[in-house]
Amino acid sequence: xxxxxxxxxxxxxxxxxxxxxxxxxxxxxxxxxxxxxxxxxxxxxxxxxxxxxxxxxxxxxxxxxxxxxxxxxxxxxxxxxxxxxxxxxxxxxxxxxxxxxxxxxxxxxxxxxxxxxxxxxxxxxxxxxxxxxxxxxxxxxxxxxxxxxxxxxxxxxxxxxxxxxxxxxxxxxxxxxxxxxxxxxxxxxxxxxxxxxxxxxxxxxxxxxxxxxxxxxxxxxxxxxxxxxxxxxxxxxxxxxxxxxxxxxxxxxxxxxxxxxxxxxxxxxxxxxxxxxxxxxxxxxxxxxxxxxxxxxxxxxxxxxxxxxxxxxxxxxxxxxxxxxxxxxxxxxxxxxxxxxxxxxxxxxxxxxxxxxxxxxxxxxxxxxxxxxxxxxxxxxxxxxxxxxxxxxxxxxxxxxxxxxxxxxxxxxxxxxxxxxxxxxxxxxxxxxxxxxxxxxxxxxxxxxxxxxxxxxxxxxxxxxxxxxxxxxxxxxxxxxxxxxxxxxxxxxxxxxxxxxxxxxxxxxxxxxxxxxxxxxxxxxxxxxxxxxxxxxxxxxxxxxxxxxxxxxxxxxxxxxxxxxxxxxxxxxxxxxxx
Amino acid sequence: xxxxxxxxxxxxxxxxxxxxxxxxxxxxxxxxxxxxxxxxxxxxxxxxxxxxxxxxxxxxxxxxxxxxxxxxxxxxxxxxxxxxxxxxxxxxxxxxxxxxxxxxxxxxxxxxxxxxxxxxxxxxxxxxxxxxxxxxxxxxxxxxxxxxxx
Numbered sequence: 001x002x003x004x005x006x007x008x009x010x011x012x013x014x015x016x017x018x019x020x021x022x023x024x025x026x027x028x029x030x031x032x033x034x035x036x037x038x039x040x041x042x043x044x045x046x047x048x049x050x051x052x053x054x055x056x057x058x059x060x061x062x063x064x065x066x067x068x069x070x071x072x073x074x075x076x077x078x079x080x081x082x083x084x085x086x087x088x089x090x091x092x093x094x095x096x097x098x099x100x101x102x103x104x105x106x107x108x109x110x111x112x113x114x115x116x117x118x119x120x121x122x123x124x125x126x127x128x129x130x131x132x133x134x135x136x137x138x139x140x141x142x143x144x145x146x147x148x149x150x151x152x153x154x155x156x157x158x159x160x161x162x163x164x165x166x167x168x169x170x171x172x173x174x175x176x177x178x179x180x181x182x183x184x185x186x187x188x189x190x191x192x193x194x195x196x197x198x199x200x201x202x203x204x205x206x207x208x209x210x211x212x213x214x215x216x217x218x219x220x221x222x223x224x225x226x227x228x229x230x231x232x233x234x235x236x237x238x239x240x241x242x243x244x245x246x247x248x249x250x251x252x253x254x255x256x257x258x259x260x261x262x263x264x265x266x267x268x269x270x271x272x273x274x275x276x277x278x279x280x281x282x283x284x285x286x287x288x289x290x291x292x293x294x295x296x297x298x299x300x301x302x303x304x305x306x307x308x309x310x311x312x313x314x315x316x317x318x319x320x321x322x323x324x325x326x327x328x329x330x331x332x333x334x335x336x337x338x339x340x341x342x343x344x345x346x347x348x349x350x351x352x353x354x355x356x357x358x359x360x361x362x363x364x365x366x367x368x369x370x371x372x373x374x375x376x377x378x379x380x381x382x383x384x385x386x387x388x389x390x391x392x393x394x395x396x397x398x399x400x401x402x403x404x405x406x407x408x409x410x411x412x413x414x415x416x417x418x419x420x421x422x423x424x425x426x427x428x429x430x431x432x433x434x435x436x437x438x439x440x441x442x443x444x445x446x447x448x449x450x451x452x453x454x455x456x457x458x459x460x461x462x463x464x465x466x467x468x469x470x471x472x473x474x475x476x477x478x479x480x481x482x483x484x485x486x487x488x489x490x491x492x493x494x495x496x497x498x499x500x501x502x503x504x505x506x507x508x509x510x511x512x513x514x515x516x517x518x519x520x521x522x523x524x525x526x527x528x529x530x531x532x533x534x535x536x537x538x539x540x541x542x543x544x545x546x547x548x549x550x551x552x553x554x555x556x557x558x559x560x561x562x563x564x565x566x567x568x569x570x571x572x573x574x575x576x577x578x579x
Numbered sequence: 580x581x582x583x584x585x586x587x588x589x590x591x592x593x594x595x596x597x598x599x600x601x602x603x604x605x606x607x608x609x610x611x612x613x614x615x616x617x618x619x620x621x622x623x624x625x626x627x628x629x630x631x632x633x634x635x636x637x638x639x640x641x642x643x644x645x646x647x648x649x650x651x652x653x654x655x656x657x658x659x660x661x662x663x664x665x666x667x668x669x670x671x672x673x674x675x676x677x678x679x680x681x682x683x684x685x686x687x688x689x690x691x692x693x694x695x696x697x698x699x700x701x702x703x704x705x706x707x708x709x710x711x712x713x714x715x716x717x718x719x720x721x722x723x724x725x726x727x728x729x
Contacts, residue, residue, distance in 0.1 A: 026659075027662055029624060029631060029667070030662070030666045033609065033612070033624060033666055036611060036612045036620060039612075073655075073658060073659065077635070099662035100658065120662055121605040121608070121665040121666060124611070124612070189584070247662060530691060
């Protein structure tokens with residue numbers, strides 16, 4: 001399954017054929033030679049002789065390239081600088097080249113993040129194997145995300161504990177930690193986060209607190225303007241070095257993009273086309289919201305769509321899942337319907353909402369999720385949260401409302417779900433956006449969403465039924481769909497919740513956070529546009545989506561996104577390489 | 580042994596270029612890249628090299644006329660030139676470039692000037708030889724395989 005990026009579709013040949021390489025060298029003779037060599041390896045080559053031009057190409061076509069090969073000495077920009085930019089903005093593997101093989105220079109290259117340093121004259125056999133860097137990065141991404149999620153989940157645990165029922169919390173936690181354990185990653189594992197540039201210094205342990213500071217700083221600066229130095233200054237952690245921050249930022253991006261990819265994968269599973277960048281933009285934060293937003297124009301609110309849905313969905317769901325719904329009363333739901341003016345939920349509320357979601361997530365068919373929503377206000381909050389970023393109150397609640405009655409219909413359900421999802425999501429984002437603690441709630445929800453995500457795939461069909469859903473970003477629907485499909489109409493709601501939970505996350509990804517774009521810069525991801533917009537709602541996994549922090553990436557509950565994609569992860573990775 | 584006299588001549592020329600150290604392994608890499616899609620790949624690359632590097636030679640020449648020498652600048656130019664020369668496997672030219680850079684680093688202006696003159700000679704010789712080589716190559720027709728120098 002290969003998600004179309006729109007720029008260059010991956011070749012259908014077996015990997016590594018079709019690897020999209022960008023070669024940057026001011027020497028036109030070398031450019032010609034390298035192009036020919038790479039073509040002989042069946043790679044897709046783009047050449048340019050100026051660093052600035054290269055950056056433009058990379059920015060224009062997010063996810064349009066898998067790897068960059070650049071010369072060290074260039075007239076308009078130092079190769080190392082380009083290397084840094086690429087690493088920060090797009091997080092692609094970069095190979096440096098030079099005729100100068102001095103240890104000093106090679107070391108500098110490695111310090112700046114180059115994944116390899118080739119000496120000219122370059123042999124073709126050296127180029128044949130560059131795919132390993134792309135592959136390695138993908139694998140590490142998974143690990144990084146997991147470790148980040150570990151941190152996140154810890155965080156959530158902390159903040160969520162007060163609000164959440166232990167049972168719930170643990171549930172969510174377990175999924176995350178379980179995953180981590182499974183992969184052998186310790187939540188606090190700082191191996192991946194260690195300062196790569198200093199081989200002798202002690203590894204940096206990115207504790208939850210530290211990460212929170214990091215996320216806060218990133219949010220403050222603005223995701224698209226972020227840079228390790230700025231983050232470092234804002235964080236005000238004396239012992240932290242720029243390299244530490246740079247590497248962590250890369251991981252963070254990976255995480256976000258990973259979630260995005262997962263969402264994309266889900267989307268593809270569901271059969272829904274990955275939302276295009278435009279939708280991403282709108283979703284900025286809520287991947288979910290895409291799906292949910294079907295109604296909504298993703299562009300603006302991605303997440304907002306949730307809100308609409310929320311109100312509708314909630315109502316609907318409540319009915320269906322009475323049993324599980326803890327306190328969801330149709331009453332409030334009904335109210336929510338009309339009130340999309342979601343107020344910004346208080347963080348605590350969001351948390352509770354999340355908790356409930358967790359519950360619901362736990363039981364797919366339990367209305368519990370709804371219960372989470374039960375606090376309509378919470379749900380609303382989520383919406384609010386998102387609105388901050390981008391919530392547009394406008395979403396299409398109307399559509400959903402109509403649907404709510406039709407809840408039984410799968411299609412509707414999707415819509416509803418999406419809507420729900422959004423709300424849930426928004427909830428998380430809400431709190432997270434405003435407070436870091438909120439994120440924790442987000443986490444709770446997430447894990448569930450992940451589970452549901454898998455389900456989404458099944459639902460895809462129902463979504464089709466729903467005309468509106470289509471409007472939503474494909475992505476958005478995906479999550480919803482999957483979950484709903486597996487569940488009955490009633491169940492669907494819970495799914496929605498999960499979805500919504502997811503969505504908020506996604507929403508946040510794009511939302512507010514400064515410009516979450518980075519997550520997607522990954523080649524595979526459908527890089528979101530800078531700023532919130534990019535976030536595909538579909539990507540529930542997007543950490544950014546997690547409302548918690550605009551920075552989301554890590555704050556957002558990582559829950560299960562990882563889990564859900566477990567099976568798909570690698571699949572996606574492979575496919576995604578050439579996405 | 581090639582039956583075709585032109586091909587034979589070509590092979591002799593080629594061997595001599597390698598034996599006399601004008602070309603190195605990189606040139607063979609270029610030959611291996613030549614295929615049906617790019618039947619004149621090697622000649623195209625060599626032509627491109629001489630066109631671009633002529634500009635660099637001129638820059639260095641001009642820089643050497645300004646006293647005192649700006650060694651950093653000179654080193655920069657030569658670094659570029661060396662990189663370029665490595666692309667076609669211009670062995671001797673590359674060796675002179677390395678020497679030139681050494682003199683730059685040690686601030687030896689005299690050494691730079693001497694080396695540069697030598698470099699220009701090697702550069703001119705290589706150019707002539709390769710031009711002749713490709714002339715014969717065009718007449719001889721496509722080569723079947725790239726032969727590695729003994």
